[in-house]
Amino acid sequence: MKMRNDYKIVIGLEIHAQLLTKTKMFCGCSTEYSFDDPNTNVCPVCMGMPGALPITNEQAIRFGVKAALALNCRVNLYSRFDRKNYFYPDLPKGYQISQYKYPLAEHGYLPIETPNGEKKVRIRRLHLEEDAGKLIHQSDKIDTAEYSLVDLNRAGIPLAEIVTEPDMASPREARIFMEKLRNILRYIDVCNGNLEEGSLRCDANISLVDPETGRSTPRIEVKNINSFKFVEHALEYEANRLRRFFEGDKDVVRETRGWDSKLQMTISQRGKEEENDYRYFPEPDIPPIVLREEFIEEIKGELPELPDAKKKRFMQMYNIPEYDASILVSSKELANFFEECCAKYDKPKIVSNWIMTEVLRELKERGVEINETKITSKHLVELLKEIDKGTISANTAKSVLERAFETGEMPNEIVEKQGLKQISNADEIRKIVQKVVEENPKVVAQYRGGKTKAMAFFIGQVMKVTRGKANPKMVNQLVKEALESPEE
Ligand SMILES: [Zn+2]
Incomplete structure (x- = not known):
């Protein structure tokens, strides 16, 4: 049957x-x-x-x-x-x-x-x-x-x-x-x-x-x-x-x-x-x-904003999608953390993205709530500001955040100590690009022969030499320039 x-x-x-x-x-x-x-x-x-x-x-x-x-x-x-x-x-x-x-x-x-x-x-x-x-x-x-x-x-x-x-x-x-x-x-x-x-x-x-x-x-x-x-x-x-x-x-x-x-x-x-x-x-x-x-009225007055109401407010006040809001209010501590960050950094969607990916991943791995870690809103906000300034790339920022979770050090300290500052000096990057191009004439020929995908190889090499610190936008642009400039 x-x-x-x-x-x-x-x-x-x-x-x-x-x-x-x-x-x-x-x-x-x-x-x-x-x-x-x-x-x-x-x-x-x-x-x-x-x-x-x-x-x-x-x-x-x-x-x-x-x-x-x-x-x-x-x-x-x-x-x-x-x-x-x-x-x-x-x-x-x-x-x-x-x-x-x-x-x-x-x-x-x-x-x-x-x-x-x-x-x-x-x-x-x-x-x-x-x-x-x-x-x-x-x-x-x-x-x-x-x-x-x-x-x-x-x-x-x-x-x-x-x-x-x-x-x-x-x-x-x-x-x-x-x-x-x-x-x-x-x-x-x-x-x-x-x-x-x-x-x-x-x-x-x-x-x-x-x-x-x-x-x-x-x-x-x-x-x-x-x-x-x-x-x-x-x-x-x-x-x-x-x-x-x-x-x-x-x-x-x-x-x-x-x-x-x-x-x-x-x-x-x-x-x-x-x-x-x-x-x-x-x-x-x-x-x-x-x-x-x-007595009952008095206790009613003590009730804090509950998750559903908070979710609605987050969507309106910070203009974030419902999906983000439901995750952010899924713990009181996380919701508070989000709001603290937004008070100091006026791009709620970016804050939300970082919390929903990197921060939540760290919390899950450690099995703790945000208030039980060494991270405060100051850490995340400082990190986001440094990305905006171009001091570090978003990728580097991820490892800086990981380190901050470990030690509680401020992002700036970590960047300083570990020499992670992004290289945004065009001359400096151009020199490295030149060197990589000169060392790989075969790949250059392939590129010039129409295999445009070879460009990724050069970008990868430059990132390798700079240990990921070169400003990705500039590397892109400078590699392209170097490959397309007429041969000497
Ligand atoms: Zn007893």
Whole structure:
């Protein structure tokens, strides 16, 4: 039987964002944890000692509201914490404090740009909760007994859980959504957005629907997705696996699966527990969160310009194409860098070209944001001005920039130290051209015999002699002159 591929893909996401508060959700312990130093930021509250009383962190509520507003949610004036009961060794209380029935915010949306145009992904809810601890499994150590260690440094770290409606119709859209969400959370400084380190975590629900019969596959939850690439890969893998359901594959059942990036496949983890397994009930030790409208308005006032608005402004103010603008606003740091450069150098398109090619390539190679490098807007602007002045060629400038990324030295210093100044003295270049021409009479004859491509040979030779420093325009012109001048 032929595999059909016109099934409709339905994807919803559940994202956990670690909030950048200094202290934990319900106690004063520091959130600056390191797994090298286990169980150092703990107290009776986050260790779940009997009788310890939690107190809600106001900053976590502020961050939650800020994120909710940036995602166009309605912030609820009344929300409440519940206990989500389950047993796991990294959860000392035997329950997680979360918001279930009355979440902090609901009914939001985030527009994303898909290959088929703009579309709104609805946000069902955003609620606050605490993180669990971490288990460190020792079973891989051969000479020791099999056991696991518990580290509670992460227990009680505030999280915002963001749940979307199942509005994404392809793994690609899910990835676009995640990238945009991360960008926004970073713009508003509520989450550092690091997927690899787990400060932003993504679980995905996926099912397929047969458009002809309306029949749908069981819903699969995919966990452990810790990079944008894996969001797409894991969901593509699942979409393909789910297709088999329509051919009668009995192994396709409702369950939770984990993405294994080494094997490049999802692996069954457990059957999906029903919601009522958690025995939610109101947390008796924490009063409900009751917000005033003024509080929400105050936080709305603190929202910075968000990526979409920034993109529009860049296009208008700097007269750059939409493509450039979307790349420049893809990180707040990069957008700031661009604007700083434009303030000192009035050719935005040239700044944009350099950022999108050379600067981004360096950042990608180093795996850092622009503000984590030794480069400032001063470096790029100085470099661009030197190109304009003719001190260095664009080609030399690329290697100067590379060096500046290494050492943080200013472009002028590098040019000076390494003797990279462009040779724009016509007499000097003419001498070199003459020498090259005299040394290659055969090639000269070829050129004069009609093989005009031979000119490239001479230009190349002159560049070689000058180690690429000769002004390319002048070399071109002078080589042409020399080759076409009547023979002596
Ligand atoms: Zn604590």
